[in-house]
Amino acid sequence: MARSHPYNFAHVLLPQLAWRRPTSVRRELSDPYLARELLHYVWDKAAENLAPAEKVAPKGLRLSWHEVAGRVTALFHLPPPQATMEAHYSALVYEEDEDAAETEAEEKRPRYFTLEATLGLAGPAGTPTEVGEWAGEVHRHLGRGPAAGQPNTLTAFLETLATVLGPLPPETEVPFMRVVRS
Template identity: 85%
Template sequence: MARLHPYNFTHVLLPQLAWRRPVSVRRELSDPYLARELLHYVWDKAAENLPAAEKVAPKGLRLSWHEVAGRVTALFHLPAPQATMEAHYSALVYEDDDEPAETEAEETRPRYFTLEAALGLASAVGTPTLVGEWAGEVHRHLGRGPAGGHPDTSAAFLEVLAMVLGPLPPEEEEAPFMRLVRS
């Protein structure tokens, strides 16, 4: 069973915050100092009502930015999972361009993915994982993920996300409002 502290952070608070205030959160995560402060604040909030014995140190908690299938992606490096449903990584994938929208109303909610520890025996290849996606209250498993616990696990997770997302649709050229034709 997942420990409540990392579960609350990854599966509840982080996606809710990103979806409730997409523009503000994206801007804060884009600033290295603010990102660190925000992540540690949310980490502490995830353990707010837990007994001291159930709190987990934020060892390894950090953020890196990537481009995945043409989309800006915030990759959260999480403390090492100890049980199923705890995540190695999670990612916010922004479907729009590189620049955040000016207002919350203009911003589309980012997609939120996880690379979770799964049941199974660890092997020389690594620990078994599942790729998941949260969409509001719905959590879907998208299938097996790359082996966890390796230095290249994050890159392999981003490759899986690229396959899930697929290429961006081509930008449509605007049709002219009126075309002058000479006869």
Template identity: 85%
Template sequence: MARLHSYNFTHVLLPQLAWRRPASVRRELSDPFLARELLHYVWDKAAENLPAADKVAPRGLRLSWHEVAGRATALFHLPPPQGTMEAYYSALVYEEDEPAETEAEETRPRYFTLEATLGLSSPAGCPTVVGEWAGEAHRHLGRGPAAGQPDTAAAFLAILAAVLGPLPDTEVPFMHIVRS
């Protein structure tokens, strides 16, 4: 079972913050100093009402940016899970190229997780499942890549690329009517 500190951060606070203030959170995450401050602030908030014994050190907590299927993606590297439903990684995927000027103009990013799941670990790694949060709904998208391997993050991003598919064509096709 997930440790409450990790669960609160990954499954509750981080997506709620990103969805409530998408443009400003994206701008903050784009600045390395502000991103580190924001992540550690939210990490501390996730443990605010927990007893000291239930608090988890933020070892390994960091952010990296990637392009996934043509979309800017913030990949959160999380402290190693010790139970099911804790995540190895989570990702905010933005559909727009650039942050919007105002909150009203930006759509909510999609939020994905690569979670530890039940199963036996093997030399290939630990079993995982890919999940997506959409508001209050959490759905599993299928098995994820084996965790604990050097290429786990890249494999997770590759799965996200397959889930997202190509960007929709935003150009209006030119129509020319030919009369005969």
């Protein structure tokens, strides 16, 4: 069973924060100093009501930015999981560029994915994982993820996300039309 502290961070607080204030959280995560402060603040909040013995050190907690299937993606490197449902990584995937997000009246929520530890025996290929997506209160399992604990786990997770996301939809501009009279 997942430990409460890392579970609360990756499955509850981080996605809720990003969905509540998408544009401002994205802006804060884009600044290395603010990103570090925000991540550690949310990490501490995730343990706020837990007994000291249940708290986990934020060792390894950090953020990196990537482009996945043409989309800007904030990838969260989490402390190593020790139980099922704890995440190795989580990702906020932004479907639109930052300028478009700032001009829209209603902010578009980023998609939120996790690479979670799952049941199974660790072998030479690594430990088993599962890719999940949170959409509001709904958590969907998208299938087996890449083996964890390998040098290519991060890259393989990003490749899996690219497959799930698919190509960006074409621009929805109205085509130019010229009326010709005969």
